[in-house]
Amino acid sequence: MQNIFDVIIIGSGIVGVSTAWHLRALGFAGTIAIVERDPSFSHASTSLSVAGIWQQFSLKENIQMSLYGAKFLKEFAKEQNVDLGFQQHGYLFLARQEGKDALSANVARQRKLKADIALLTPALLQQHFPWLATDDLAAGALGLSNEGWFDSHRLHSSMRSAVRDWDVTLIKGYVAEIDHSDTEIRSVMLDAGRRLKCGHLVNATGPNAGTFSRMARIRLPVEPRKRTVFVVHGGAALTEMPALVDPTGVYLRPEEPFHLCGVSPHMAEDQRCDADDFEPDHELFERIIKPALMARIPALKSLKPIRAWAGHYDYNSFDQTAVLGPHTRLANFYFANGFSGIGLQQGPAAGRGVAELILHGAYQTLDLSRLGFERIVEKQPLQEENLI
Numbered sequence: 490m491q492n493i494f495d496v497i498i499i500g501s502g503i504v505g506v507s508t509a510w511h512l513r514a515l516g517f518a519g520t521i522a523i524v525e526r527d528p529s530f531s532h533a534s535t536s537l538s539v540a541g542i543w544q545q546f547s548l549k550e551n552i553q554m555s556l557y558g559a560k561f562l563k564e565f566a567k568e569q570n571v572d573l574g575f576q577q578h579g580y581l582f583l584a585r586q587e588g589k590d591a592l593s594a595n596v597a598r599q600r601k602l603k604a605d606i607a608l609l610t611p612a613l614l615q616q617h618f619p620w621l622a623t624d625d626l627a628a629g630a631l632g633l634s635n636e637g638w639f640d641s642h643r644l645h646s647s648m649r650s651a652v653r654d655w656d657v658t659l660i661k662g663y664v665a666e667i668d669h670s671d672t673e674i675r676s677v678m679l680d681a682g683r684r685l686k687c688g689h690l691v692n693a694t695g696p697n698a699g700t701f702s703r704m705a706r707i708r709l710p711v712e713p714r715k716r717t718v719f720v721v722h723g724g725a726a727l728t729e730m731p732a733l734v735d736p737t738g739v740y741l742r743p744e745e746p747f748h749l750c751g752v753s754p755h756m757a758e759d760q761r762c763d764a765d766d767f768e769p770d771h772e773l774f775e776r777i778i779k780p781a782l783m784a785r786i787p788a789l790k791s792l793k794p795i796r797a798w799a800g801h802y803d804y805n806s807f808d809q810t811a812v813l814g815p816h817t818r819l820a821n822f823y824f825a826n827g828f829s830g831i832g833l834q835q836g837p838a839a840g841r842g843v844a845e846l847i848l849h850g851a852y853q854t855l856d857l858s859r860l861g862f863e864r865i866v867e868k869q870p871l872q873e874e875n876l877i
């Protein structure tokens with residue numbers, strides 16, 4: 490049994506798999522292992538997300554990573570001959586007067602980076618979406634291409650098959666210990682007692698990333714935060730509907746024959762959750778989601794929840810932006826963490842970025858250096874303004 494690898498990736502969700510995939514696609518010929526504690530992925534964020542992709546962010550890097558994600562989805566589907574069900578119906582972000590300037594400024598930035606976003610007046614919103622209540626709105630922003638939702642399960646399983654075919658070793662096990670010196674990681678110990686030596690170690694452990702990093706005495710401010718998704722019966726068929734993000738933060742998107750909706754808890758209520766707490770927060774529906782949606786879309790006469798599930802955001806409590814790249818002291822320990830609710834669409838770009846760092850020691854495609862761990866050490870937040 491092989492116990493020494495050039496690269497060991499911990500976590501086989503979208504980010505870990507994408508890192509291995511890009512290493513191989515970029516020509517890395519060394520040995521690669523991915524260690525995963527639960528190959529059923531029953532509680533991985535990758536399995537529990539709502540699989541949306543959009544470019545309507547405030548940070549340049551987030552816009553670019555999401556654009557790369559959309560390009561990757563299309564190319565991967567074509568090359569692998571797999572239908573990823575990419576529904577490019579757009580995201581529609583709505584703003585009241587107080588949010589109008591920020592929305593307009595973000596759209597200008599997104600368009601400059603070649604994101605295909607239209608800024609709509611209330612009159613245009615009414616014209617395009619007659620079912621929308623626009624009285625209190627001052628503007629809306631709609632993605633005209635490259636935004637929507639896709640079959641994330643198929644993407645993830647297809648990428649896993651591809652890396653297996655590319656001679657990446659998939660190991661089932663829980664990494665319980667990291668052995669390191671002052672400057673490098675030497676090996677990881679699995680719960681079953683197997684020790685794996687590594688050249689490079691990639692932390693792709695999702696919401697567990699903070700806990701995992703502590704094994705190497707690293708303080709990474711990433712923790713699990715619970716997010717509940719409701720499957721609802723809308724009582725009306727809304728045609729040509731984009732994913733909608735209300736000024737209240739409530740979102741809704743079609744999932745034939747139903748809709749999916751949810752909301753992030755208000756900051757004061759939003760706390761770290763237990764790693765094994767997947768009990769949906771049912772009360773959010775009646776208290777926040779239903780009133781917001783009934784007011785915004787009066788045609789939804791009988792909004793009834795059919796079922797709900799909860800997943801964990803890999804939440805960066807420092808600035809809600811991904812942490813990517815090597816540790817400042819342990820030079821062969823790489824972060825690919827803290828995506829704070831947008832890691833599925835960023836998975837392709839994050840994997841490519843880490844692969845480029847391992848292969849070339851520098852980014853080659855997108856300059857993601859501002860996402861490095863240095864900003865955490867220097868206490869310089871890089872805040873994204875537009876998260877759901």
Ligand SMILES: Cc1cc2nc3c(=O)[nH]c(=O)nc-3n(C[C@H](O)[C@H](O)[C@H](O)COP(=O)(O)OP(=O)(O)OC[C@H]3O[C@@H](n4cnc5c(N)ncnc54)[C@H](O)[C@@H]3O)c2cc1C
Pocket residue numbers: 499500501502503504505524525526527530532533534535536537538539540541542662663664665693694695696697701716717718799800801802803825826828829830831832833834835
């Ligand atoms: C409700 C919800 C909705 C979301 N909606 C969207 C969306 O619309 N668009 C979007 O882009 N993103 C969305 N996200 C976020 C996205 O799902 C995550 O950011 C992304 O899936 C993170 O991927 P990952 O591979 O880093 O983590 P994960 O998918 O969680 O994978 C990490 C893996 O690491 C394994 N692991 C952890 N610790 C260890 C260890 N010590 N040893 C071995 N294995 C270990 C875990 O078992 C897990 O399988 C959503 C998330 C949630 C919860």
